[in-house]
Amino acid sequence: MKNYLKLSILMLAFTGILVSCGGDNKKEEKKEKITLNQAEPVKKEKKTNKVPASKRVDLDNKGVGPITSLDLPADIDQAMAAKGKEVYEKMCTACHKVDKRFIGPAPKGILERRSPEWVMNMILAPERMVREDPLAKDLLIEFNGSPMANQGLTEEEARQVLEYFRTL
């Protein structure tokens, strides 16, 4: 679908160039940016109807995968978090920046929106999650179909990464 959209933008651009061949002043403006008449206001109205998956709060959903229940102690285990930071930097930063959206969402504040089990399942079994968990599926669409890569973390490593997320 995205490719179709692109194609039509491309076609519009070409038409724009063709049309502008005759004039001189308009040509300058159009070079800067592609503008689609009326397109934006319509889009915006539609989007506001729904909270994007990344902003939704669902603390009861444990997701699907190897982790079915996990009780987080009140205190953060700093040593475990330090290990988690190391793993995160090695295996996750190609797509996730700590505090801003990149290829995927930022992990900062994730535990205010998701259960610890859901986070670990997303790390350990991303293929299953995007197939079977409706929220994960919506996230995949929100992030342009960019798949969450399974980086082969062990359960222990995923738990360490989770602990690190608690410190963010």
Place this chain on the structure above:
Amino acid sequence: MKILNLGIGLLAAAAMMSCGDNANKKSSAGGALNSSAAEKVYVAPGEQDEYYAFISGGYSGNLTVYGLPSGRLFKEIPVFSQFPTSGYGYSEETKPMLNTSHGFIPWGDSHHPDISQTEGVTDGRWIFINENNTPRIARIDLETFETVEIIEVPNSAGNHSSSFVTENTEYVVAGTRFSVPVPQEDISIKEYKGKFKGALSFIEVEKETGHMDIKFQLLMPGFNYDLSHPGRGDSHGWFFFTTYNTEEASTLLEVNASQNDKDFIAAVNWKKIEEYINNGGGKMMPSNYAHNVYDHNSHTATSTMKKEVRVIDPTEVPGAVYLLPTPKSPHGCDVSPDGKYIVGNGKLSANLTVHSFEKMQEAIKNEKFEGEAYGIPILSFEDVLAGQVEQAGLGPLHTEFDDKGNAYTTFFISSEVVKWKLGTWEVIDRKPTYYSVGHLTIAGGNSREPDGKYMFAMNKITKDRYLPTGPELEHSAQLYDISGEKMELILDFPTHGEPHYAAAIKADKVAPNSKKFYKLSENTHPFAAKSEAETKVVREGNVVHVYMTTIRSHFSPDNIEGIKVGDKVYFHITNLEQDFDVPHGFAIIGQNNSELLIMPGQTKTSVWEPKQVGVWPFYCTDFCSALHQEMQGYIRVSPKDSDIELEWSLGEDVE
């Protein structure tokens, strides 16, 4: 090649035979038989095959991997030839694999794959294959299905009677087809007789690592050494080689090498020679040959030139070598699973000759010799003969065995496989092949424990078997069910290049060990970037190193400026994925070598020397995700004297 050895008249006979085969084919088509054949080879969607077949690519220089009984092609493993599909032989890491004493050789002629054995049974650890043209032996790791080692064989030329392993993979053996001056020297070709030698090389295989090292070369008389096989069971410790051109002709061999009524099978007692060497025997000869080793942690090959090789004169070691007269230019040299019989497939002989190991031992004990060749004792034909399969067909080439005491021999000229019984030498069945069969393969057919379920014949001529594809055709193979008394043709499938020989093995000996991806944490490549934080671009004079990473679906960095015309840019690409089957590719406009296909956790390097000023794109060649078409980047190339600073980035304007 073999066609040339046979007369034109024989070829005409082959053509006539083929016409007959065509008629047979038609008469057996259709009906209930056909549908049961379909069931036998049908591997339902999502199901997997029962056997791996590793089929030599011949002049493709590679090795192909098929499934049986489906005949589906799974992979082409690059071995002796450059392979742009993955970048093998083009990437900086793999170029050393193709180094030889003649320099970089981009091509090879691979022939006879053989799977490593433990106690006479295939163990599925490695597969060896020989290069015929510029003599080399390669070892392929069956965990990664990649070529991990290549050793050049000095003093050899036309490395054909290779690469067969002994019972415990103590040695992989490589014999020369062409005899040459040893060491090489500038002499007249007319001095062939007496001056030219045939080197039989015994390459030791290290038990744990598989590393190869030439233990010794036996410098035999100047015959052609065609094929070979190890003894097993009682005959373990011996190796058998067929010879032809015992006339020692150096011209018009088509006629001149077919004069003698009998040539020889050379029987080599390698255990005796090994003992001789361990007691200080043999002499080191100055030499120059390449030994290339690929390391799976650094993902890099190194090439070392070796400067000497141990040579043995067969007359130095009494009792080490005997010659067994064998009728008419024997080609295949095959040993029965129990090690008792040595089959010599005299390709110009009407009968198949089978020698007895026991009778050979007896004759040696009684010192009953018929003569000698260059000091090597010749045994008498009658003394060592176990039996003959009479008038079995025309042009016998190769024999394999099943687990029920039967042998299967291919006949090139009469285009058929003949099943016969060991011991009684009677013919049990014959089935046509389409057309002009060379080798045949039974899983474990050259081990103590053959698996008598399937046999496939690899043919030299295809003609009308498939839809025509112009003058050049892939060769055809036929799969037969051999579980019953009569062989049953159940499948035709095309093979790539020229499949001289193949080795087959039960899938469960190999599949469970197959690696899924390389661990990033074990990557020791000196130019690896193991996370995006480690990516960078470094200039050293006009050499630029780009430490780049890939993950679905972007390169990091993906914008680079400050490259100049005349620079030599090394793209070191590390694939950060850690999952099964997520390779990324790397291609850049004007790449004078090939793309790179990088497996998860791997680092590969492509050199790019930009010649034109401009902004040039690069992209991922392997469809990696829904955003694969977005996986691209730009590199700005400025004039040689430009002072644009080196800069690199990724996604700076992402909000």
